[in-house]
Amino acid sequence: xxxxxxxxxxxxxxxxxxxxxxxxxxxxxxxxxxxxxxxxxxxxxxxxxxxxxxxxxxxxxxxxxxxxxxxxxxxxxxxxxxxxxxxxxxxxxxxxxxxxxxxxxxxxxxxxxxxxxxxxxxxxxxxxxxxxxxxxxxxxxxxxxxxxxxxxxxxxxxxxxxxxxxxxxxxxxxxxxxxxxxxxxxxxxxxxxxxxxxxxxxxxxxxxxxxxxxxxxxxxxxxxxxxxxxxxxxxxxxxxxxx
Numbered sequence: 001x002x003x004x005x006x007x008x009x010x011x012x013x014x015x016x017x018x019x020x021x022x023x024x025x026x027x028x029x030x031x032x033x034x035x036x037x038x039x040x041x042x043x044x045x046x047x048x049x050x051x052x053x054x055x056x057x058x059x060x061x062x063x064x065x066x067x068x069x070x071x072x073x074x075x076x077x078x079x080x081x082x083x084x085x086x087x088x089x090x091x092x093x094x095x096x097x098x099x100x101x102x103x104x105x106x107x108x109x110x111x112x113x114x115x116x117x118x119x120x121x122x123x124x125x126x127x128x129x130x131x132x133x134x135x136x137x138x139x140x141x142x143x144x145x146x147x148x149x150x151x152x153x154x155x156x157x158x159x160x161x162x163x164x165x166x167x168x169x170x171x172x173x174x175x176x177x178x179x180x181x182x183x184x185x186x187x188x189x190x191x192x193x194x195x196x197x198x199x200x201x202x203x204x205x206x207x208x209x210x211x212x213x214x215x216x217x218x219x220x221x222x223x224x225x226x227x228x229x230x231x232x233x234x235x236x237x238x239x240x241x242x243x
Contacts, residue, residue, distance in 0.1 A: 110182070112229070113188075113212065113231070114180060114188075116143065116212075116227075116229075116231040117188055117190065117210050117212065117233075118175075118177060118190075119139065119143070120139065120140070120143045120144075120210070120233055121175060121177075121190060121192060121208055121210070122175045123135075123136040123137075123139040123140050123143070124136075124140055124152065124236075124238075125173075125175060125192070125194050125206065125208075125238070126172075126173045126174055126175050126194060127163035127164075127166075127167055127171075127172060127173045128172045128173075129164070129167070129168070129169050129172070132163070132164065133164075138223075138226060139226055139227075140152055142219070142223055142226050142227040143227060143231060143232060143233055144232065144233050144236075145232055145233065145234045148233055148234060148235070148236055151236075152236075170198070170199070171196055171197065171198050171199050172196075172197045172198070173194050173195060173196050173197065174194075174195055174197065175192055175193070175194055175195075176192060176193045176195060177190060177191070177192045178191040178192055178193065178205075179191045184211075186211055186212055186213060187209065187210065187211040187212075187235070188209075188210050188212075189207065189208070189209055189210075190207070190208045190210060191205075191206075191207050191241055192205075192206055192207075192208070193205050193206065194206060204240070205240065205241040205242075206238055206239065206240060206241050207238070207239055207240075207241040207243075208236065208237065208238040208239075209235070209236070209237045209238075210233055210235070210236055211233070211234055211235035211236075212231060212232060212233050212234065212235075213232055213234055214229060214230050214231055214232070215230050215232050216230055217230045217232075
């Protein structure tokens with residue numbers, strides 16, 4: 001009998017032991033799934049945070065680029081470039097930087113002065129056989145002081161500089177003004193080119209320093225048609241412009 005009761009007891013113990021083992025195994029099998037789920041949730045949260053930070057960074061960079069572009073555009077539009085001019089003193093040979101006088105608005109007097117200066121330079125530096133000995137010579141005489149005019153006559157009588165010998169009736173030239181720089185109340189630096197109209201069509205780049213004054217003059221009616229306001233050039237120098 002004892003053996004029979006012992007058999008059933010051992011049988012019950014084995015059944016209860018097997019049930020406990022199954023419960024522990026189910027718990028163990030359930031834990032990895034939960035751990036994996038938690039890992040994915042944490043990973044997803046981190047990715048969302050990184051994405052939001054990246055979006056904020058992109059927005060900030062975009063705003064910075066827009067502001068930088070606007071600042072650069074403003075600086076470029078407000079920047080003013082003036083010609084850089086170096087003047088050599090003919091007596092001492094010393095070089096000095098000429099600072100042009102800034103004038104944002106061109107007054108009526110300055111416009112008139114530029115008109116007469118251009119007319120004077122055109123008469124001196126260009127050539128047209130039709131009126132070179134008449135209108136051009138008259139314009140230079142009426143627009144020059146006596147000393148400036150006689151210097152011009154001495155220059156033009158040199159065979160190396162006489163355009164009538166160089167071009168004769170076969171060519172003409174015209175003038176194109178490149179820039180104006182007012183360096184004093186009565187002085188301009190003018191950059192210009194003299195262009196041939198035929199032949200090799202060469203271009204000669206030059207720079208002139210012109211000083212002037214408005215003076216009372218006794219002129220005839222025909223001379224007043226050329227110079228009605230008494231404009232006179234009292235200083236003129238021209239050189240090749242190699243800049």
